[in-house]
Amino acid sequence: MARTVLPFGPQHPVLPEPMHLTLAVEDEIVREAIPKLGYVHRGLEKLAEIRDHTQMIQIVERVCGICSTLHALCYCQGIEALMNVEVPPRARFLRVVWAEMHRIHSHLLWLGLFADAFGFESLFMQFWRIRERIMDLQEATSGNRVIVSVNLVGGVKRDIEPDTERWILDTLKIVEKEVLQLKSTIMDDFTVKRRTVGKGVLTQERAYELGAAGPTLRASGIAQDMRQTGYAAYGELDFTPVIETDGDCYARTVCRFNEIFQAIDLIRQAFAKLPQGELAVKPKGLPNGEVVSRVEQPRGEVLYYLKGTGKKFLDRLRIRTPTFANIPPLLEMLPGCDLADVPVLILTIDPCISCTER
Amino acid sequence: MFMTKTVLKNLVTRYATRLYPFHKKEPFSRVKGELKIVMEKCILCGVCQMRCPSQCIVVSKQEKTWQVDPFACVYCGICVDACPVKCLFQEGLYRAPLAEKDMVLHVQEAKPEAAPPTT
Numbered sequence: 331m332a333r334t335v336l337p338f339g340p341q342h343p344v345l346p347e348p349m350h351l352t353l354a355v356e357d358e359i360v361r362e363a364i365p366k367l368g369y370v371h372r373g374l375e376k377l378a379e380i381r382d383h384t385q386m387i388q389i390v391e392r393v394c395g396i397c398s399t400l401h402a403l404c405y406c407q408g409i410e411a412l413m414n415v416e417v418p419p420r421a422r423f424l425r426v427v428w429a430e431m432h433r434i435h436s437h438l439l440w441l442g443l444f445a446d447a448f449g450f451e452s453l454f455m456q457f458w459r460i461r462e463r464i465m466d467l468q469e470a471t472s473g474n475r476v477i478v479s480v481n482l483v484g485g486v487k488r489d490i491e492p493d494t495e496r497w498i499l500d501t502l503k504i505v506e507k508e509v510l511q512l513k514s515t516i517m518d519d520f521t522v523k524r525r526t527v528g529k530g531v532l533t534q535e536r537a538y539e540l541g542a543a544g545p546t547l548r549a550s551g552i553a554q555d556m557r558q559t560g561y562a563a564y565g566e567l568d569f570t571p572v573i574e575t576d577g578d579c580y581a582r583t584v585c586r587f588n589e590i591f592q593a594i595d596l597i598r599q600a601f602a603k604l605p606q607g608e609l610a611v612k613p614k615g616l617p618n619g620e621v622v623s624r625v626e627q628p629r630g631e632v633l634y635y636l637k638g639t640g641k642k643f644l645d646r647l648r649i650r651t652p653t654f655a656n657i658p659p660l661l662e663m664l665p666g667c668d669l670a671d672v673p674v675l676i677l678t679i680d681p682c683i684s685c686t687e688r
Numbered sequence: 689m690f691m692t693k694t695v696l697k698n699l700v701t702r703y704a705t706r707l708y709p710f711h712k713k714e715p716f717s718r719v720k721g722e723l724k725i726v727m728e729k730c731i732l733c734g735v736c737q738m739r740c741p742s743q744c745i746v747v748s749k750q751e752k753t754w755q756v757d758p759f760a761c762v763y764c765g766i767c768v769d770a771c772p773v774k775c776l777f778q779e780g781l782y783r784a785p786l787a788e789k790d791m792v793l794h795v796q797e798a799k800p801e802a803a804p805p806t807t
Contacts, residue, residue: 381741385739385741387741388741388742388762388764388766392762452691452695453691456694459704462704466716469716469719470716470717470718473719473720473763473765473778474719474763477762477763477764479720479764479765487769488718511693511694512694514690515690515691515694518690
């Protein structure tokens, strides 16, 4: 049968953000996929020329709403490396707490969106209801629900008092229980498994060659996680990456699902080891030199390249986000799948298009 | 089938959502909401204007005015931390919706004690 070309996106019910794929299909089987990006480019990197290096924290937080604090963390770590700032231990542990809270809410958001992608709307509501508890924790501790603006060059802005700490730990217990209740629905349900098991298989070799990142990579059996490098306080916490070996949509779901429990465990560990002390040190001087800073986001590794020339303004800021790294693996997964599975496959890389295009 | 327990539980528990305009959530104590100023304390130094990442504050020393563009403010709270006399503060609630975009203008009244001493 002759090939038919179908446009997928930029406006599609399953896509929270605009991305276009030109699909060449033969009898409802996708043969080729060509991506087109650039619908939400905002030129945030260019702003580094007119906003000084401390004001840029607020700008990089707005690269992505879902992983805002991790962008700020990555940027601050880069600037701290350029200015030789030693971050106080308490600040490093608190950064872990907020980063892991972000990971939980991002994964719950994704699980909901994923359930919606294969048409299970009530499960979508259940996950998002649990997520609301984490959003409340973020609002109460940082002051904002989504843009958790706590990172500073040299530390963090806010402290978590013992009362709040107890409240966070109690809430996490409830979250853990509620997520566990939904475990069998997303993992053992016959209909859900028919939509995910064996779909969009990414082998270990191809995942590595194509440079996949985050859960997309770990679900293919490669235990690579930026948290292993021990940035912030991860070096002092007990941490091993969650991996799955099948490399299909189901494995990616299980991987993200298990990462929620790991994140809860990391927050508990961080609170157990939380040292007393100051929250931030005042940085001296101006950023000078080049640095590459890397952080593990919910979606994978984010990379910041910073170049300072001893002035208030950075010479160059370059951001590479995990979704950008996960688009080549997505194009590898798509050929050979059913047209009806395309939304599910796109969702399994957890696309964040505004991150990718900045 | 696996959802049965959750569904049954949902039938007997309260709504997860609020009936918004009738029932509003009590804001948490340290939420960064709408930016406000105590104009009497302000020394018009302009530090807030300088530090603001979204450049939504305009301070004029000559006219003794302090203006904020509530639509440009990103609720980051940097001005509140930077203010040397702590005259800025953020309310727990977000700004209410408005029909027109406008700057919020505050003018400092002439201080009565500013009159030169007679002796």
